[in-house]
Amino acid sequence: MQRHTPLLMLLYPALAIGQTALAASDAELPTVEVRASPVPSVAPLSGQDYSASRVTADGIATFGGPAQTNPYRALDLMPSVNLSGTDAYGLSVDQNFMRIRGVSAYSYSNLAVTVNGTPSSVSAGRGGVGNLFDLENLDGLTLWRGPQPANVGFGMGNLAGSLDLNIKAPTEDPGLRVRTAIGGDHFHKVFARIDTGTFNGGSRLFLSGSTAETDKWRGPGDQSRDTVNAGFNQTLGEHGNLEVYAAHNHFRRDEYRPLTYAQSQDLGTYRDFDFNAELTGIAADDVNYYAYNTQHFDENNVLARLAWDLSEDLQLRFNPYWLSNEGQRSTGKSNTVTVVDIDQEQYGATAELVARLAASQTLTLGYWSQRISTMPPPLSQKVYALDKRGRLVFSKWGILADMGDRAYESPYLQLAGESGRWRYSLGLRYLSFRIPGITSYDGTGLPDVSHDAALALDPAVNARLSTQAVTLDEWLPTLTSRWILTPSLDARTTYGRTVGNPWMGPLYSVYMSNQKAFQKAGIPLQTLWDELQLETSDTVEIGLEWHQGPLSLSPTLFYSRLRDKQVTAYDPLVGVSYLQSGVEATAYGAELEASWGLTRDWILLGGLSWNLNQLDDDIRTASQSVLATSGNQVPDAPEWMVKLGAEYRAGNWSLTPLVRYVGARFGDALNEEEVDAYTTVDLTATYRIGSVAGIQSLEVGLSLLNLFDARYIGTIDVGQDDARPGSIDYYPGAPRTLALSVSANF
Template sequence: MKSIRLSLVALACLSVYGWANSEAYTLPSISVTSDEAHALVEEEQDAANSVAVSKESIDKRVGPGATNPYKALDMLASVHTGQVDSYGLSLDQNSFRIRGLYADTFSRLALTADGVPSVVNVGQGAMGSILDMENIEAMNLTMGASKADSGFGFGNNAGSLDMRTKKASDTLGVMLKQSVGTEDFYRTFMRVDSGKISENTKLFLSASTSQADKWKGSGDTQRENVEAGLSTLLFDTVKTDILLAHNDIERNDYRALTYAQAKNLGTYYNYDFNPTLTSSAANNKYYYDFNRQHFKENLAQATFEAPLFEGTMSFKPYHIDTDGYRYAYNQSGNSVTKTEMEQEQNGFIAQYAQKIADADVKVGYWYQSIESIPPPTANKSYNIVNGKLVFSSWSMLNDVGNREIDSPFLSVKKEFDQLEVEAGIRYMRMTLGGVQSYTTTSGDVSDGEAIAHGTRISYLYADDTTLSATLPSLNFKYTLSDSIDLFAGYAKGYASPWIGPLFSIYKSNNATFRAKGISLQDIWDKFELETSDQFDVGAKIKGENWMIVPTLYHVVYNDKQVTAYDPAVNLTYYQNNAKAEANGFELSATYELSRSFELFSAFSYNQLKFTDNLTTTGGATLAISGNQVPDAPKILAKVGTTYKQNGFYVSPALKYVDKRYGDIQNIESIPSYYTVDVETGYVTKNFYGFKEALFSVSLQNLLDKKYIAIIKNDLDDTGTGGTSYYTGAPFTAVASITLKF
């Protein structure tokens, strides 16, 4: 910590010295189209549930870790983010809800980069965003179901987030950013732009290294990243952009609290995994280094665009692979489970766009294949002997088929004087790969070798099954006057089912299922795509120095996957048989007091509830109809200011999160909380030979509030006593220097 404090002091001194001895650089003047509240800077709003986020807002809100895109959205209406640490270097122990619905890339959120599906977070692996946020130029968030020609992923019921990458610059340039902070945090980022190598060719290369100690308990997080981008022109007509990225992340997990512990933060706020091994075998599974993970990821994607006939043809192929493992304590018994994940994802998006009869017409096709989706291919169980992990057995060994998606789409957009209409339709066909489980006497070898010497389990087998849905969308924008735009829209969304937990239930209770003549295939064939019907109406009203954006929405979720009772086997397990309903109101506003001073705010009321009761084991009724789903605050309120003058800026922001529940019965109540963050800095040009210099300080949770940041209830249906709670990070301070030359 001493070195960190010295670095903070040194950076502060440099900031003051630079301010006094350099040419001041005036930041761009504030505009009422600032995106802090409803993000309308770089592109016009084209739908009631669409929000654009500018580069300025990303840099200001993404946080010092600069890798978690969700953090850059937490001042928007209806967005609830939670982090177990302030740096957010990986995403799996961070939460993200949109309009109350849990947004996970494995099921409900389409996370894309330049329209191309990005990494999927599976099995709580430490797979964060593979892209450094310094390389993101802008983002667009769609809250809820997307238009037909966007939102490509395993689901978009919660929404879709598209990140637009920063392409190589036309001019030679170097950017160097160094950050240091509390908990021995440091991060070094460097990007080099070649400028034009030839008339049509340019490239960039970036690299970063990040590390932070856990703020409680023992262990840390380390992340290494390398990215490259090439822009060129092929055959004199084909505009080409290629993006490559490699990510390596290793970290120790944080330990969850029970509800009883979460209600007593005075005692359990710093509760975590054990820092040392003990003489107790039962306690040693909670040793911090037996609860860690390490993953490596690679991404390659390209965009080829060329004129064809009287339109434009684009083709976007992509490849993502992930390889790593996760150690975690076993809930039952004194052992540790190692889950190995090796995953490869390939696909493409082809699209043709042309103007026909004064209408913009797009027709396209999305294909994707991804391997080794849960259930996990390999779970190994280890006993703890003399403080070391000793291989015991294969707790799970599966050969899992690929999950494939075929999705053609059509979109038509036309203007009628003041009215703009966009209609689209997309067909979604998803094939869930089959599964074959094995037993093996092999030791601690690779899963491929274990399967090769294994024996098939005949009753733990299921063949492929296919799910499908037709997804229409319709949006209207009416320009009532120069200061008022009206919006209305409808879209049908979808979400993929969770397969792994259901497989585990069948595996553990196979004798009960088989006695009733129910095979794994019977369970497999009952999977459905969860769909949603979403309606939005809204307006954008602006004056000379102010703007307000009110929005109303209504959503019905069909075939929602929940843990439900099956009287045939007297068990509860995942089934697509529930309905839920969401209603809400959002209001975002900005007010420019002067060219230097701006206020921004966002308020939302989100009600997300099940519309039917559930049946528990034994046939009892669980009266949950009308209850708010877990971890979904009804009220979110955010307010902040930005002051800019002669290169200096300061932006404090307050965020209020309403009371939440940890269980579906709304018994485990978690109180409301608020946090205050402050971002401040100074920008100057011509700083000792550098083209531009930025000195900044980020203060997170300034008042050092103790609160529950994350309620781990992914399917929104966990009963009383089954939820995990994670505390939010304490006060965190980070200082950064960014140099451009």
């Protein structure tokens, strides 16, 4: 691609005179070709003074994997992001095990997930968690680590960060894109998207559908996903624009069986260990039957974005949304199978006025309101025994309850401006979070029917397991300052507070199992509800951005104080350990994002991170026993991570190798169960054939994941940061996997 710089444009008159003179002497000028440096597919977000990184559409196509279903996989090259997953394709949707700067990134407590800035966080624990849009329909991903602007981070919590998915809008020209992929373990995916182009003078529409399926790489069972996405764009005269996006997703998956710590240390024997393929008639074995450890869900999402220019300097934005999630999860344990029926709904809106002020300032005034009916704790939990043939026999209702909506109310403002070489921003958001009350019912003697049918039988209310609503609130300030020190060097400082929602499910379960002990101590469930606290993190960052030609370096130092962490601590009044707030932690470290355009065809990418995230307190576990956790690294938080990638783009070829090193971690808070460091290598190659037989463009792709078949523990499911030895689940990383894809644009 030929590019002309402003300097060459200024030289055109001189070149023209020179060319005339040379032509008179029969001389020829050589061809002048200037090519821009290649653009990295993963880089710090332009124009931001926060630790925010963006993945382009090309980066998503590469790092999102051959299935293109799980957006979290595309974050793999960013510093301080630790995500492995339990399968090679991301269909198991286990983003819940991701950590950012050592903080668990559960979307139902600590990670705010948005689509085009609107919340998308309906979560069934380890359910769909908002993976509703095919990655082929995304134009980019942005992840904020640490502090965030006041108009970012709308979700059930943003303690670990915020992830925004940017949908690829309907195109102005009509078109059809088809992509199919196949791979090991009988993996296949078919995706198709059709764009109408512009019609009726300002309307555009796209509709896409996909189906994906794969066998599990270890053990019996499979995983599947069927998705429909749609988008509509309408210009509203000269002053407004309306976008509407919708998604329907159905997924079903059989779970992978976790390993104990002892098994995780002998992958030669247990790497392929999984759930049982057949029933045996022995209850202790049949709870590990693969079909009794499964889940399926249907999810729906509609969101809209309205932008209207009230004047040249004032714009109105209104973004309403609605989501739902309905399905079932089965889990075998302790000679029984527990079945949880889940029906969740979320709706809300953000409204903003964006004003351009004098002196290069922009002021955003906004309000976010949300209602969400969701677990935990589950409202419908049934327990099944197993007969002599291994079949499920209804035993009892484990939980039968009703619950109000979680309610979020949050006004905010964000001011940004610049003066000479100084750029600044100030944000403030107030968050009010109402934890709903729970009405529990006595399920004794009720039949095996649906949740609503059971309530229609008018069961007695269990007042001892019922609560009233409580409201928590917090101020979330943020402040940034950037100085342009030289034309190639900027320095920035950032402060911000983020928040995490407390877990209520485990607290409810422990109280339910130990009602007599709590009641003897005179502690009702309402007392535990009233003592819930929002976890907060105050973070300070110092960073540099240095650009010298094709070389870019962005180092960051950060320090965080985390307060009111929930841990399972012993209460001597009750004689029981249960979730309590109040523990503090300290996190600090360094990050480096780098890119280097070696040539016009090669660019190197890198992410380096050093993270310490340590509990500040010991935890009492019994009357005479203390868990010595003070100063220990929290579980599943590697101190060192190194990600190195290269992008080669020349002619019809592109080639991207990725090397990922994850340092040693601990599975438990005592730091006794150590997990070895590991290194994986992935390789992605694409060949663009170009126009063929009426096809506008044709691409053939190859993905080699875990190229050298490294054996390692990828995922550690620890629950809370106070995980005890012997209570942690470990999952092996997926083996070497080969996948091929073909994409065609019409």
